Amino acid sequence: MGIWEEAQEEYNRLLALHKKLEVMKGRVPPQQPTLKENVLTELSSIRCRNAQRPPGSYTCHTVVTNHYPPCLESWTTLQKTSISQLRIGIHHVGQVLIVRLITKPANYGGCLSVIEDEHSNVAIIEVHNDHREPYEVLPEGATCAIKQPFLYAVSRKKVRVRVDHPSDLVLIAREPTRALARLSETYYASCGIEEVAQNTSKTRQEWLNHASNHETVVIKDSGAAGRGLFATKSVNKGDVVLCETAFAMVLPPSQLARVMCRHDLVRKRFRVNPDVLLYVRVMEELQRRPTAVPDLLQLWCGDYRSEVKEVLIMDGNLVLDAFHISRIVELNAMACGPNRLGEGIWLKASYTNHSCAPNVSYKLHGNFLVAYALEDIGEGQELFVSYVDHPETKPFEERHRALADEENAREVTHSDVQRIDDGGNQGL
Numbered sequence: 001m002g003i004w005e006e007a008q009e010e011y012n013r014l015l016a017l018h019k020k021l022e023v024m025k026g027r028v029p030p031q032q033p034t035l036k037e038n039v040l041t042e043l044s045s046i047r048c049r050n051a052q053r054p055p056g057s058y059t060c061h062t063v064v065t066n067h068y069p070p071c072l073e074s075w076t077t078l079q080k081t082s083i084s085q086l087r088i089g090i091h092h093v094g095q096v097l098i099v100r101l102i103t104k105p106a107n108y109g110g111c112l113s114v115i116e117d118e119h120s121n122v123a124i125i126e127v128h129n130d131h132r133e134p135y136e137v138l139p140e141g142a143t144c145a146i147k148q149p150f151l152y153a154v155s156r157k158k159v160r161v162r163v164d165h166p167s168d169l170v171l172i173a174r175e176p177t178r179a180l181a182r183l184s185e186t187y188y189a190s191c192g193i194e195e196v197a198q199n200t201s202k203t204r205q206e207w208l209n210h211a212s213n214h215e216t217v218v219i220k221d222s223g224a225a226g227r228g229l230f231a232t233k234s235v236n237k238g239d240v241v242l243c244e245t246a247f248a249m250v251l252p253p254s255q256l257a258r259v260m261c262r263h264d265l266v267r268k269r270f271r272v273n274p275d276v277l278l279y280v281r282v283m284e285e286l287q288r289r290p291t292a293v294p295d296l297l298q299l300w301c302g303d304y305r306s307e308v309k310e311v312l313i314m315d316g317n318l319v320l321d322a323f324h325i326s327r328i329v330e331l332n333a334m335a336c337g338p339n340r341l342g343e344g345i346w347l348k349a350s351y352t353n354h355s356c357a358p359n360v361s362y363k364l365h366g367n368f369l370v371a372y373a374l375e376d377i378g379e380g381q382e383l384f385v386s387y388v389d390h391p392e393t394k395p396f397e398e399r400h401r402a403l404a405d406e407e408n409a410r411e412v413t414h415s416d417v418q419r420i421d422d423g424g425n426q427g428l
């Protein structure tokens, strides 16, 4: 079975299960996991399943059951609750769960471990959208605060505490296990130096290090199409209008390492590599470079309304609305790389609107995007690119179908295409 079919099958299964479990919302979990052994057995079976996967070709399925905002308050101001007080399918807004991570974490779509509260209640925790190594996300022995905890039913009998926004999990105190391991690595030089050296020497030419240049363009209101890119000075046919390095990009080789599926049961769609990997890269890049957060958050996100609009650090964590970022990636990603099997995000170029009679065309050199003028463009004129390949050779119906297939052009309506067909792009 191919990746796509596997994802489709899993999506259908998850959607049916989600519908069946909806009746459990608000209820007390059917069987409180009071015995540590019960919970630990489930986690170890996940570890076993992980170990059985052929190396380099495993599939991670992440399921999104609802969209909700990250907590914007400090955990110290929230009301303490316990695992036994949680109800299924509810975000316990204004509350916090203080727990200890009592086992080594496992990775299965999300990052999993076992938590124990001060009353010795135990549960499995599932953290999504944090793509660091599991031991960094859920270090064994650490005490953590889980803001607005959400108890999620994975079956009629099993529930898990789920975290979707990484900033909703705050590590309060860590046990020095990793520090000790590092000391031992230093002492015995056991950290696999050869492997480290091998990995770092594989320099990839795709990652070009050039400065972006967008002096010739400005973002302005474009009427019904929202914002668009406009020329700040006249350019001649063939001139470079904009060049820009990708904010984030994934290329085909990284798809081989793991297959990631994201099943969004709210938007009723699933996504498979490379879209999901690009989303992961964007989250990582934002964590690494918080100053880039405002630029990314301003990109087109359709009808998603987020309460996080700027760089916000809470309890030492960068607050990112994971659902917002995933929507931005969906709507602004561009195909790139060999056979267009990769995906990337270019912050400025993302503002270019679609036209079937484009005046600009993009060329990609690795992660470096260059936009060329296809005709003479006057100062103040809007720049348009075609979201469809070779629009001039395709009949109207086919172009419209291709546009509808492209998530980022979903809101380019039938009438927009019609207007362009009727007389150039002046109507936009």
Ligand SMILES: C[S@@+](CC[C@H](N)C(=O)[O-])C[C@H]1O[C@@H](n2cnc3c(N)ncnc32)[C@H](O)[C@@H]1O
Binding pocket: 224, 225, 226, 227, 228, 299, 300, 331, 332, 350, 351, 352, 353, 354, 355, 407, 408, 409, 410, 411, 412, 413, 416, 428
């Ligand atoms: C990548 S964004 C382009 C920038 C966007 N206009 C903005 O305000 O940020 C793609 C979205 O722009 C809008 N768009 C692009 N081309 C359009 C067109 N020709 N007619 C109407 N809307 C268009 C659609 O909403 C589409 O989903």
